[in-house]
Amino acid sequence: MIEEMETAMESMEIGELVVLALETMLVSLCMKIMSVLITVLLYGRMIEIYLYTSVAPIPFATFSNREWGQVGNNYFRGLLALGFRGFFMMVCVGIYAVLISTIQISDNMHSALFGVAAYTVILCFSLMKTSGLSKAVFNAH
Secondary structure (H helix, E strand, O other), rough: HHHHHHHHHHHHHHHHHHHHHHHHHHHHHHHHHHHHHHHHHHHHHHHHHHHHHHOOOOOOOOOOOOHHHHHHHHHHHHHHHHEEEEEEHHHHHHHHHHHHHOOOOOOOHHHHHHHHHHHHHHHHHHHHHHHHHHHHOOOOO
16 A cells, blocks of 8 residues: 555655645644544543443432332433443444545545545544434433
């Protein structure tokens, strides 16, 4: 892949290389911002798991009570939704890996560069939507 990039860049003129360098810097900055966003999402999910499980004895104690039983049921649905959110995140990252591996660099480097950026934006968007999807599947609120 590196050899294909070098061959494509050798055939470009100075003006095209300058534009490519500017595009690369812009996409690199965007990728760093999205990388921070993805890291914050993943660490936030880990903190959410720790907080959710730290109070587990209280809702689980309400399962046997007729009046308070819904608290335990709702907590359990939320816990299942939290677990499936991680599964949905893994599916999103797997799809992202497949999409990135199909990008052809030899045809047009500009479109390949913006294709990677577009797929990363889609990854960020889909990671943000996993919470709503998993809560909707388990009817958790």
